[in-house]
Amino acid sequence: MTPSAPATRPGGLLGKIGLHRPELRAWAMYDWAVSAVQTTIMVAVFPIYFIRVAGADVESTTATQYLAVANSIVLAITAVISPVLGAIADYMAIRKRLLAVFMIVGALATGAMFSVQSGDLMLASVLFVLALGGASASFVFYESLLPHLASPEEVDRVSTAGYAFGYIGGGVLLALNLAWISAPQLFGLPSGPGLSPSEATLPARLSFLSVAAWWLIFSIPLFRRVPEPPRRVESDETAGANPVTTAFRRLGETVTTIRGYRQAFLMLLAFLLYNDGIQTIIKMATAYGTEIGIDQNALILAILIVQFVGIPFAFLFGMLAARIGAKRSIFLGLLAYVGISILGYFMTSATHFFMLAALVGMVQGGTQALSRSLFASMVPPHKSGEFFGFFSVFEKFAGIFGPLLYAGAIMMTGSSRNAILSVIVFFIAGAALLSLVDVDEGRRVAREAEEATREPELAT
16 A cells, blocks of 8 residues: 655645645554643653652652653653554554554553542553553554555655644643642632642543543544555465464564665664654653753643744745655754753743743754654655664664763752763764764665565466
8 A cells, every 4th residue: 555656746735745645644643642642641741740749759860760760661662662563563454453452552541540549650650651662662553554544745744744733732732730729610620729639630630530531532534444464474484374473574574684774774773873862852851850950841831832932833844845855854954952951951931941942842843743754754654664663673762871871960969950961972973873864765665575475466
């Protein structure tokens, strides 16, 4: 089901932003759905709730360490299982089914966060691992659908459009969450002095329920509109082979032959490095702000700034990639992140936090979306599940090192400022490796590999 390249670029606004077909819009809606997990659970409301409520019985720095370790655990688990599940998804053509399984597990864990009360640090940690793990694993199969839906000429714009939809969806729900957390009386929720602990935390806990519902409801278009890519049995396989055995065999072959996709592999190594810095800033920003005394509402408002600034800039990055290429556009984003890290070291007030949030919003979505589309353009679509499984491994291991560095910096210095500065090395090293990637060569190798699998089909 690999799309053929269009003869001419589609016109109109939807064509310019990469959403000119119903299945492309339905695919992007999953970014809208799952981004609520990233904004409310991973970045904004739950980290603050984790430190101030679930971690009420320990020092704030200890709670922050628990959060960093929880991030590392979930990423390690998903890194291990993603390639195997990706290979199974390719062989059995069950990408959407596996996406649904992890989505449901994550949504149930997110809804269960409603039960977390003061001092429930371990329960909060377990639910966080399940919720974030479900979202992360589901993304492997979501992203593996991209090369089946978008042609090489469309892939950058479609990928950045997905991130833009994510900013909108995550931002809208976070704005609602912020509204009823900041002014609960306007929504008929308990407010004022004399509230019980359960009443005082009700607005935040309701936000966790809202994320679960949002995630499930707005995932429906993907399951209705996006077709499952067809199963393709390779020349040395039989249709009735054991799927798990075949998946491990395919995985072993991919590990062995990935050197034949040298440019895609170099891209993975570069992504491993620079995404470590990006993920550290995303995951630990609110915890850092909480630690230095920035008000909860200001922290959440800053996340909203990231979301809504990110919407136009994600689209703009897609258009920029059409002019100067995805690789050069990523370089611009990494340069901006170096500046963000330096400014973050000196941050002392909510105003500084807002300024940094705007800068992050300008480059975050575009840099990540173009990394995804650049990699997608250099892998054969019939192995997209396997390759995006490896993409997930590199992404998750990047997410492990950053939070662990953050936790180690707290242990050694008692402050997060040195950790914020240290992530610069990830951006510089990642950019250096990315400069070695020959994009045209990588696309040629992927195209030839895909055409080779079609020859037996044509012969029959």
